[in-house]
Amino acid sequence: MKLATLRVDGATRAVRCEKDRYVDLGAPDVRALLARPDWRREAETACGAEYGLDGARLAPVVTRPGKILCVGLNYRNHITEMGRELPEFPTLFAKYPEALVGPTDDIELAPESDAVDWEAELALVIGAPVRRATEEQAAAAIAGFTVVNDVTMRDWQYRSPQWLQGKTFESTTPMGPVLVTPDELPGGVRPALSLTCEVDGETVQRARTDDLVFDPVALVRYASSILTLRPGDVIATGTPGGVGHARRPARYLVDGARVVTEISGIGRLDNIARVPKDMSA
Numbered sequence: 001m002k003l004a005t006l007r008v009d010g011a012t013r014a015v016r017c018e019k020d021r022y023v024d025l026g027a028p029d030v031r032a033l034l035a036r037p038d039w040r041r042e043a044e045t046a047c048g049a050e051y052g053l054d055g056a057r058l059a060p061v062v063t064r065p066g067k068i069l070c071v072g073l074n075y076r077n078h079i080t081e082m083g084r085e086l087p088e089f090p091t092l093f094a095k096y097p098e099a100l101v102g103p104t105d106d107i108e109l110a111p112e113s114d115a116v117d118w119e120a121e122l123a124l125v126i127g128a129p130v131r132r133a134t135e136e137q138a139a140a141a142i143a144g145f146t147v148v149n150d151v152t153m154r155d156w157q158y159r160s161p162q163w164l165q166g167k168t169f170e171s172t173t174p175m176g177p178v179l180v181t182p183d184e185l186p187g188g189v190r191p192a193l194s195l196t197c198e199v200d201g202e203t204v205q206r207a208r209t210d211d212l213v214f215d216p217v218a219l220v221r222y223a224s225s226i227l228t229l230r231p232g233d234v235i236a237t238g239t240p241g242g243v244g245h246a247r248r249p250a251r252y253l254v255d256g257a258r259v260v261t262e263i264s265g266i267g268r269l270d271n272i273a274r275v276p277k278d279m280s281a
Contacts, residue, residue: 034126065097110153112169
């Protein structure tokens with residue numbers, strides 16, 4: 001099953017994605033849907049208003065997650081290119097909902113940064129409250145997976161040992177286009193998928209999600225040891241090698257750059273990096 005959050009008449013609606021239409025699920029967004037105890041059955045059987053695919057505009061799958069947890073240095077090839085050793089524990093940091101944009105929205109190039117980088121990632125979405133999860137509980141708590149690009153202001157990230165300030169600039173992080181339930185994906189809650197990122201038509205990242213050091217189930221177990229994970233919370237699982245900051249010379253996004261982030265079985269983000277009009281003069 002594929003779910004999305006559709007923009008409709010100045011608001012948003014949770015929808016089920018079918019081959020030729022979207023079906024309204026009676027909730028304002030996917031987070032609200034996931035908060036319902038029987039959300040799977042409701043999503044499978046709902047027969048609400050239908051919307052055509054042509055001209056449809058998707059919002060981030062979860063428009064305002066309660067938590068956005070991100071994992072740094074979680075692909076073996078990325079750890080190698082950054083000159084680090086494999087970690088014993090996940091490296092966690094956070095984003096805030098203001099960072100999110102939809103799957104075809106512009107990525108805002110903040111004038112405060114000269115080093116805006118791409119980071120293609122698989123993200124999981126929580127579908128049930130979970131705390132100190134066992135492996136079985138962690139697996140059951142994963143509602144599905146989506147695509148994220150953890151666009152990063154590298155100059156701000158490395159101003160201090162804490163990464164947060166470079167990771168959560170407003171309107172920088174596309175997420176979507178859909179949430180795909182684990183039963184639709186090879187590997188289920190530990191999906192084995194191909195991931196790519198293109199910048200202006202050049203493939204800059206290519207990997208498989210089974211190269212993760214800490215897989216999605218392990219990440220839910222670890223994070224739920226710290227705090228309760230709730231429906232609609234998002235965990236971005238980390239990026240593979242190929243980021244612009246690791247190149248010599250380094251390469252960053254510029255105004256008008258097209259960033260296409262794709263994961264097999266889920267879908268693609270297609271975003272243009274833009275300097276905001278009121279700041280481009």
